Amino acid sequence: xxxxxxxxxxxxxxxxxxxxxxxxxxxxxxxxxxxxxxQAAIDELDYRPSQSAxxxxxxxxxxxxxxxDNPSASYVIDVQDxxxxxxxxxxxxxxxxxxxxxxxxxxxxxLGLVRQGRVDGLILTPPLSDMAELVQALVxxxxxxxxxxxxxxxxxxxxxxxxxxxxxxxxxxRLIELGHQHIGFIIGHPDHRAVTQRYAGYVxxxxxxxxTLDKSLVVQGYNSFDSxxxxxxxxxxxxxxxxxxxASNDDMAAGVIIEAHHRGIVMPAELSVAGxxxxxxxxxxxxxxxxxxxxIAEMAAKAVELLLKQLKGKSVQMPAAIMSCRILERExxxxxxx
Amino acid sequence: xxxxxxxxxxxxxxxxxxxxxxxxxxxxxxxxxxxxxxQAAIDELDYRPSQSAxxxxxxxxxxxxxxxDNPSASYVIDVQDxxxxxxxxxxxxxxxxxxxxxxxxxxxxxLGLVRQGRVDGLILTPPLSDMAELVQALVxxxxxxxxxxxxxxxxxxxxxxxxxxxxxxxxxxRLIELGHQHIGFIIGHPDHRAVTQRYAGYVxxxxxxxxTLDKSLVVQGYNSFDSxxxxxxxxxxxxxxxxxxxASNDDMAAGVIIEAHHRGIVMPAELSVAGxxxxxxxxxxxxxxxxxxxxIAEMAAKAVELLLKQLKGKSVQMPAAIMSCRILERExxxxxxx
DNA sequence: TTGAAAGCGCTAACAT
DNA sequence: ATGTTAGCGCTTTCAA
Numbered sequence: 017x018x019x020x021x022x023x024x025x026x027x028x029x030x031x032x033x034x035x036x037x038x039x040x041x042x043x044x045x046x047x048x049x050x051x052x053x054x055q056a057a058i059d060e061l062d063y064r065p066s067q068s069a070x071x072x073x074x075x076x077x078x079x080x081x082x083x084x085d086n087p088s089a090s091y092v093i094d095v096q097d098x099x100x101x102x103x104x105x106x107x108x109x110x111x112x113x114x115x116x117x118x119x120x121x122x123x124x125x126x127l128g129l130v131r132q133g134r135v136d137g138l139i140l141t142p143p144l145s146d147m148a149e150l151v152q153a154l155v156x157x158x159x160x161x162x163x164x165x166x167x168x169x170x171x172x173x174x175x176x177x178x179x180x181x182x183x184x185x186x187x188x189x190r191l192i193e194l195g196h197q198h199i200g201f202i203i204g205h206p207d208h209r210a211v212t213q214r215y216a217g218y219v220x221x222x223x224x225x226x227x228t229l230d231k232s233l234v235v236q237g238y239n240s241f242d243s244x245x246x247x248x249x250x251x252x253x254x255x256x257x258x259x260x261x262x263a264s265n266d267d268m269a270a271g272v273i274i275e276a277h278h279r280g281i282v283m284p285a286e287l288s289v290a291g292x293x294x295x296x297x298x299x300x301x302x303x304x305x306x307x308x309x310x311x312i313a314e315m316a317a318k319a320v321e322l323l324l325k326q327l328k329g330k331s332v333q334m335p336a337a338i339m340s341c342r343i344l345e346r347e348x349x350x351x352x353x354x
Numbered sequence: 355x356x357x358x359x360x361x362x363x364x365x366x367x368x369x370x371x372x373x374x375x376x377x378x379x380x381x382x383x384x385x386x387x388x389x390x391x392x393q394a395a396i397d398e399l400d401y402r403p404s405q406s407a408x409x410x411x412x413x414x415x416x417x418x419x420x421x422x423d424n425p426s427a428s429y430v431i432d433v434q435d436x437x438x439x440x441x442x443x444x445x446x447x448x449x450x451x452x453x454x455x456x457x458x459x460x461x462x463x464x465l466g467l468v469r470q471g472r473v474d475g476l477i478l479t480p481p482l483s484d485m486a487e488l489v490q491a492l493v494x495x496x497x498x499x500x501x502x503x504x505x506x507x508x509x510x511x512x513x514x515x516x517x518x519x520x521x522x523x524x525x526x527x528r529l530i531e532l533g534h535q536h537i538g539f540i541i542g543h544p545d546h547r548a549v550t551q552r553y554a555g556y557v558x559x560x561x562x563x564x565x566t567l568d569k570s571l572v573v574q575g576y577n578s579f580d581s582x583x584x585x586x587x588x589x590x591x592x593x594x595x596x597x598x599x600x601a602s603n604d605d606m607a608a609g610v611i612i613e614a615h616h617r618g619i620v621m622p623a624e625l626s627v628a629g630x631x632x633x634x635x636x637x638x639x640x641x642x643x644x645x646x647x648x649x650i651a652e653m654a655a656k657a658v659e660l661l662l663k664q665l666k667g668k669s670v671q672m673p674a675a676i677m678s679c680r681i682l683e684r685e686x687x688x689x690x691x692x
Numbered sequence: 693t694t695g696a697a698a699g700c701g702c703t704a705a706c707a708t
Numbered sequence: 709a710t711g712t713t714a715g716c717g718c719t720t721t722c723a724a
Contacts, residue, residue, distance in 0.1 A: 019469065021717055032695045037719065045693055064469045068409030069717035072700050077406060079449075089431040089634065096450060109449050109472060111417075112434060131357065131402045134447060241638050270638040277640040296427065297638045300579050300608040302615040359701055370711045375703065383709055407701030410716045 020061035029057035040065055071133065079109045080323060081135035083126065085117045085144050088267065090295045091312060095141055095164070098313030102320035111135055117144060117207070123153050130159050137161055137323045139316065142210045145175070160326040162319040162335075165210040174326065174335030176319045180210070180292070183308045183341035184217025184262075185224075187290055190343065191260045192225045195352035196288060198233060200251040200258035202268050205239040214264045214292060233258055237268045244271025252279060252287075259287065259352045266291035266298045269305055273348065284350035294344060303347030310341050358399035367395035378403055409471065417447045418661060419473035421464065423455045423482050426605065428633045429650060433479055433502070436651030440658035449473055455482060455545070461491050468497050475499055475661045477654065480548045483513070498664040500657040500673075503548040512664065512673030514657045518548070518630070521646045521679035522555025523562075525628055526600060528681065530563045533690035534598040534626060536571060538589040540610070542602035543577040552602045552630060571596055575606045582609025590617060590625075597625065597690045604629035604636045607643055611686065622688035632682060641685035648679050 022040075026033045031054060038046050039054040046054075057063075071077050082099055084092055096112065103110050111134065115122055129135050137160035144150060145163040154161050155172060163175040191199050201218045204211030215234075222229050232254060235247040244263055248271055251258055263269035269291030273283065281287050283303050291298060294309035318337045326335070360378075364371045369392060376384050377392040384392075395401070409415045420437055422430055434450065441448050449472065453460055467473055475498035482488060483501040492499050493510060501513040529537050539556045542549030553572075560567050570592060573585040582601055586609055589596055601607035607629030611621065619625050621641050629636060632647035656675045664673070 023717080033718085034695060034720090035693090038694090041719090047693065050693080064466055066410070066717050067470045067472045068406050068415060069700095070719075071406030072404070072410045072702080073717075073719040075700070075719090089428045092431060093427040097452065100450070100452065111447050112438070112450055114435065114438065128402055132405045134405045241634075267638070274638065274640050274642075296579075297635050300605070300612065300635045301639055302612050304612075361701080371702085372704095372712080373710060376710085379703090385709060388709080404701050407716090408703075410718080411701075411703040413703090413716070 020063040022063070022065070024061055025054065025057045025063050028061065029054045075133070076136045076327070077133050078107060079111050079135045080320065081111045081113050081129055081138045082141070083113050083115060083138055083144055084141040085115055087141060087143075088265075088293070088295055091141075091293070094312035095139075095316040098316030098318075099139060099320045101313070102317045102324070106324055108136075108320075108324070115144075117147055123150065126150065127153065127157055127159070130157070136327055139319050139323060140164065140166075142166075143205075143208045146209045160323060162323045162326070164315055164319055167209040167213055170336070174322045176315045176322065176337045176339065177210075178310045178315065178339050178341050180308065180310060180341050181213055181217045183343060184214035184264075184292070185221045186217075187292075187306075187308060187343055188218045188221030188262060189225065190345075191262065191288060191290065191349065192221065192227065194260075194288065194350065196258075196260040197227060197352075198230070198256065198258040198260070199227075200233045200235070200261040202235055202237040202244060202247045202251075202261065202263040202272070204237060204264035204268075206236075208239060211239065211264050211292075218262060237264065239265055239267060241267045241271045241274075244268025245275045246271070248272040248275035252276065252281065257287075260290070260349070261287065262290045264292055266293045266295040266305060266307055269307070269348075270297050270301055273301055273303070273305070283348055285353060288349040288352075290349055298344075299346065301348075306344065306346045306349040308341050308343055311339050315339055358401040360401070360403070362399055363392065363395045363401050366399060367392045413471070414474045414665070415471050416445060417449050417473045418658060419449045419451050419467055419476045420479070421451050421453060421476055421482055422479040423453055425479060425481075426603075426631070426633055429479075429631070432650035433477075433654040436654030436656075437477060437658045439651070440655045440662070444662055446474075446658075446662070453482075455485055461488065464488065465491065465495055465497070468495070474665055477657050477661065478502065478504075480504075481543075481546045484547045498661060500661045500664070502653055502657055505547040505551055508674070512660045514653045514660065514675045514677065515548075516648045516653065516677050516679050518646065518648060518679050519551055519555045521681060522552035522600075522602075522630070523559045524555075525630075525644075525646060525681055526556045526559030527563065528683075529598045529600065529626060529628065529687065530559065530565065532598075532626065532688065534596075535565060535690075536568070536594065536596040536598070537565075538571045538573070538596035538599040540573055540575040540582060540585045540589075540599065540601040540606050542575060542606075544574075546577060549577065549602050549630075556600060575602065577603055577605060579605045579609045579612075582606025583613045584609070586610040586613035590614065590619070595625075598628070598687070599625065600628045602630055604631045604633040604643060604645055607645070607686075608635050608639055611639055611641070611643070621686055623691060626687040626690075628687055636682075637684065644684045644687040645682055646679050647682055649677050653677055 140163045145166040165177045237243040291307040298305040478501045483504040503515045575581040629645040636643040
């Protein structure tokens, strides 16, 4: 049996092609009995609408593109899962498109994706969310897109973010509450503005608690485990060693923990460590890592929702959403040694 | 400027539509000068072929589907990366399709994906590679697909795998060489046959070295960190504690390491631990984990290559590839205490 | 509430 | 080496 087309269904149901189309697309203005008749024909023939014919005629692909540049594996997976949840409910598919933010062809590549009609819209994750050039190009080309955790140009285009700066503030306050006065901080990769901004929360918390900001306790990391370990080497070699270290992400915090182990430093008795992101390593490490969980999947699901709204032309008034982080206290933090 | 079509390009270049099509698709039998003329017109108009028109006319989507059911995040990311490498070289896109292997609609869903023309072929990862029902349905429906690390029906359809059973054998031999006589083993999730089969390597190595297989040293895990920790509780509570534990994957091995830490067991002095997969946690943990690395991305790239060959009708004789694992010795294993 | 006709922009098959 | 002719299977007008 060759695969059935819309004409076959129409013939079998004794209606026009257009009526079948209406039933398939759940459009209104079809009598119940007609709908049933058509549905029966669809079932009998096991009819599946051709995606490409639909796309060509309707001039949309029913596919969304997910753009990312090398965030952590667990982040990408969570984003994909969340995005797919909403996509599937709406009959959309998800095309993944990892890319290099410094590639010369990046812009052409991304614009091509849309102009070729491969995708109807885009989701941007950090650090791409903050590539002004890319954002501007998308706006100029009138391409629908939503950004996750952007830090800039928020007035211009829809986005979804968390209150993670506030969470960094809270985490720092918690460490202070535990008696820590010398708290080391590891800043994130300069290109990942969403991550580096966590530093502001740390600074604000120190200020709020009348602690001086000691620049020798603040070091620049690059989001990787190895860079975290390098930073730990610096911090743990100081004559006056910090009693706690707060890293801007879990991978770097894991680097701190490993370096501390190698120096025979007992955690949390002699050193408290906190991270950010709640990646898998956070609970697979010893001691398990106190960290902050962002609702990544939910954010991505929300982003897709906003994007689909845009595609339907229902341009939302303030197309943005802010979601909440949660601090998870585990074994790696504790009261400062008296 | 409205977007250019193939007719616009043909008109500007002063050739027929078909010639433009030939240039775009890099078909042979076009004179160099003609090709240049057409290319110039394409550049001038910034012409991008419509994906949906191509798909409809050619009856192929130029998209491949990646099916998976909940393997680890790092595994999925590696597979995606590898698959995309080959896809992009060939002008294909990748659609991701996570699914539940016990979902009633799984088959209909997957078949629908192909029958709707959303994808031209599929890549299956474990444990889906070993779902006989799914594999059979794909074969019956004459859908092109390639499996990663299948353990069954290998005569029937193309696949890519590694010599991981051999690697498990080698790893066990290495532990024995280090003086270990009592080696605990944690079996993988029963549904993941590719993982459970590593047990065979362990058994073979014991036999080869004239060690008796002590069933109390073999416990059933479920691939997760938590299950690994549970298994470790069992093994480390034995009156005659193993001096080494080999887990069928890294997540479970991480569970062993954490449980050992909590019991004050020093590694590797008092306990050696080995894992499998070289996931990120393997080097983010203390002590860093001795494990086996499979070339996941390369396997996926190869799988796509085989799939594309199938799509081009060049049915390869024995469409299968076997790739090599590598043992990585890190800090978690050492000589047995005298 | 339903239908008829006209493409969407390409590729395939067959000329030339 | 290049061109001509037909569709691919839908959605979108517009009409009834």
